[in-house]
Amino acid sequence: MQFLAQQIVNALQLGSIYALIALGYTLVYGVLRLINFAHGDIFMVGAFLAFFAAVLLDLPFVPTLLLSMAATALLGVLIERFAYRPLRNAPRVSAVITALGVGLFLEHFTLASVGAQPRHLPPLIETVVYRLGPVRVTTVHLVIFIVAVVLMVVLDRIVNRSLTGMAMRAVSWDKSVVPLMGVSVDRIIALTFAIGSGLAAAGGLLYATAYPVIEPYMGVLVGWKAFVAAVVGGIGVIRGAMLGAYLLGMVEILVAAYLPSTYRDFIAFGLLLILLVFRPQGILGRREVQKV
Amino acid sequence: MPGLLAAAFALAWAIAHHGWLNPYQQQILMYVGINVILTASLNLVNGYMGEFAVGHAAFMAVGAYVSSLMTVRLFPFQAAPYLFPLALVAGGAAAGVVGLLVAFPSFRTRGDYLAIVTLALNMIVKSAIENVEAIGGPRGFLGMQRLTSLPWVFASTALALYVLRNFIHANLGRGVLAIREDEVAADLLGVDTRRVKLYAFVLSSALAGVAGGLFAHVVQFINPRSFDIIRSTEILVMVYLGGIGSLAGSVIGATFYTVALEWLRFLGQWRLAIAPLLLVLLMILRPTGIMGLREFVGLVPRDERGLRGRLARLGYGTVDSGGGAAPSAPEGSASPHGPA
Numbered sequence: 001m002q003f004l005a006q007q008i009v010n011a012l013q014l015g016s017i018y019a020l021i022a023l024g025y026t027l028v029y030g031v032l033r034l035i036n037f038a039h040g041d042i043f044m045v046g047a048f049l050a051f052f053a054a055v056l057l058d059l060p061f062v063p064t065l066l067l068s069m070a071a072t073a074l075l076g077v078l079i080e081r082f083a084y085r086p087l088r089n090a091p092r093v094s095a096v097i098t099a100l101g102v103g104l105f106l107e108h109f110t111l112a113s114v115g116a117q118p119r120h121l122p123p124l125i126e127t128v129v130y131r132l133g134p135v136r137v138t139t140v141h142l143v144i145f146i147v148a149v150v151l152m153v154v155l156d157r158i159v160n161r162s163l164t165g166m167a168m169r170a171v172s173w174d175k176s177v178v179p180l181m182g183v184s185v186d187r188i189i190a191l192t193f194a195i196g197s198g199l200a201a202a203g204g205l206l207y208a209t210a211y212p213v214i215e216p217y218m219g220v221l222v223g224w225k226a227f228v229a230a231v232v233g234g235i236g237v238i239r240g241a242m243l244g245a246y247l248l249g250m251v252e253i254l255v256a257a258y259l260p261s262t263y264r265d266f267i268a269f270g271l272l273l274i275l276l277v278f279r280p281q282g283i284l285g286r287r288e289v290q291k292v
Numbered sequence: 293m294p295g296l297l298a299a300a301f302a303l304a305w306a307i308a309h310h311g312w313l314n315p316y317q318q319q320i321l322m323y324v325g326i327n328v329i330l331t332a333s334l335n336l337v338n339g340y341m342g343e344f345a346v347g348h349a350a351f352m353a354v355g356a357y358v359s360s361l362m363t364v365r366l367f368p369f370q371a372a373p374y375l376f377p378l379a380l381v382a383g384g385a386a387a388g389v390v391g392l393l394v395a396f397p398s399f400r401t402r403g404d405y406l407a408i409v410t411l412a413l414n415m416i417v418k419s420a421i422e423n424v425e426a427i428g429g430p431r432g433f434l435g436m437q438r439l440t441s442l443p444w445v446f447a448s449t450a451l452a453l454y455v456l457r458n459f460i461h462a463n464l465g466r467g468v469l470a471i472r473e474d475e476v477a478a479d480l481l482g483v484d485t486r487r488v489k490l491y492a493f494v495l496s497s498a499l500a501g502v503a504g505g506l507f508a509h510v511v512q513f514i515n516p517r518s519f520d521i522i523r524s525t526e527i528l529v530m531v532y533l534g535g536i537g538s539l540a541g542s543v544i545g546a547t548f549y550t551v552a553l554e555w556l557r558f559l560g561q562w563r564l565a566i567a568p569l570l571l572v573l574l575m576i577l578r579p580t581g582i583m584g585l586r587e588f589v590g591l592v593p594r595d596e597r598g599l600r601g602r603l604a605r606l607g608y609g610t611v612d613s614g615g616g617a618a619p620s621a622p623e624g625s626a627s628p629h630g631p632a
Contacts, residue, residue: 035407086576093344094579097532100525101575104568112561220521224411231408262430266419269412276412277397280405 002134007257008250013141013210015249016148020203021226022233022241023155024196030172030236031192032088034095038079038103039200040223045106046072046201047214048114051121061124065147065205069198076197077190085186103219110216118215121208144206151202152242155195159238168192172236221265225252228272234285243283297450304446318442320554322510325445326503327546329452331530332539333499336456338528339536340465341492342472343398344407347414348500348527351387353519354417355501356508357427359383363509364435376439380448380505387501388494390417395493399486414521421516432515440509448506452499453539453591459495460539461593468492472537529571534581539591541583548582 021043028036050068053059059067083102087095128139159165167183168191178185207222208214229248233240248268255267275283307313313321330348337345359379363372367379394413398406422430459465467488470478479485508514526549534545549567556563574581 083572090579094575098572098575101568101571108564112565262423265415269415272412
């Protein structure tokens, strides 16, 4: 029981990180219907930017977070401007392939410029261990959880309560009529990329805080898993992405805790397949009816 | 055509037998052939059928492991070179069975979900291999003899292209193209979409399995990491580089990509950053890839060349997308895509 409670704390930590990345997938998918396969690598770049901010500029945690989020948001906007926007009216597959290409470019550009050896993020948060009864909760757990929840609440507010959010939802509903309302679709899409990439950077810093090794390929697996989380929750649905991320985190941690840890991916993806057979639209997703 | 093929086969045999090219060049040629099989087979699903499968390396892995297990554990050492084709066929068959497993959930889902299903399959296969100690687990599997030679690669590649060509131009293949244009309409017109998808998936995965068997017996060492999502992405890149819905494009895409990456070796690690950048540029400037729905004459059966060719020249049946997106043939062109 004590062991289980401890694992749940760990799962909340992993789930929070997945959630921040999954939100980027789901935002971009919701607005552009594009699976942004480069998103995992944007997460990786965010982690590296945070690393350099922490090491070279010697910044503490919060400025590091803000700086890497801002820089990565800019990167997201640039990628959208130069790689995706020219293809907005092209077949969807071209955009998906471009996304794959951008992801590979980010990986190998990082590999070539900073090298393949794993780096260690210096500890930005002083680790203090609290004991809630038998369960160990560290400041790292708390900071990750709090930062993730704050960002998610802010995002939820932006999307559901603000005018910008209304415009985002409108673009996601029907891109062709939005300009008639005097809203610039380009600006909304750029903003979506900025928010999604910024959240990914936050995920990158938190990931590097919890598991302090960063390397150029770290985004591949984590990115795919966040994508899986977004799909499980129902891609395009923001609360679904959060739910899916915490579920996936829970499954992974529990599998690793009770079975040999090498079974983690096997079981996580197996469950995904089973879920898709029964509920292809995800848990909170709505079934899209195809009109003929 | 058969004469040309025989001459090419003789050349492949002579190169391997007399050592006309150095072993490194021969190896690159073999990689080219293997990549052509992978690219062309994935093109059947992604290009011709308009679905989006991303985990092709999984089938390659199944074929590689099954055929390697056969040549190393099952066949006597001396007999292995003679029984090699049997191992390739078995690897292909095993991959085909796995393809069958993917085909079923993909009937329930559409569009992006096939990407997810195949992606998950890729992860599952890799993870499963890592967890089986008997085949080396994460350390990999070795002990294969270097059974793959240029003539074998050439014969397999030619056979794969031949099978794919005939499949595409048979009735089943017309069903495949109909699904690409509009699955609902194809269904209403009486195409048995389930059966067509099933055959296309199984054929595609079986050929990838054969390619995996060839690959394992060139490098003589396989481990789960050789078949991860990065390898799958590479195959995708070759498909879209060459052109969707074109066997000639697959040949060109696979050849160009494989050879170009070798040429760029002097750039060191930067070459891997330049290749995807070129892909992005290509997608922006020419979204249908190098060949994009066009075909070489030899890759179209003779009785298909006349009318369809003329229709294509008149502008009918040239479709810009082919990627499962909006069908956009000109009004009234009931005819599918003719070769130019």
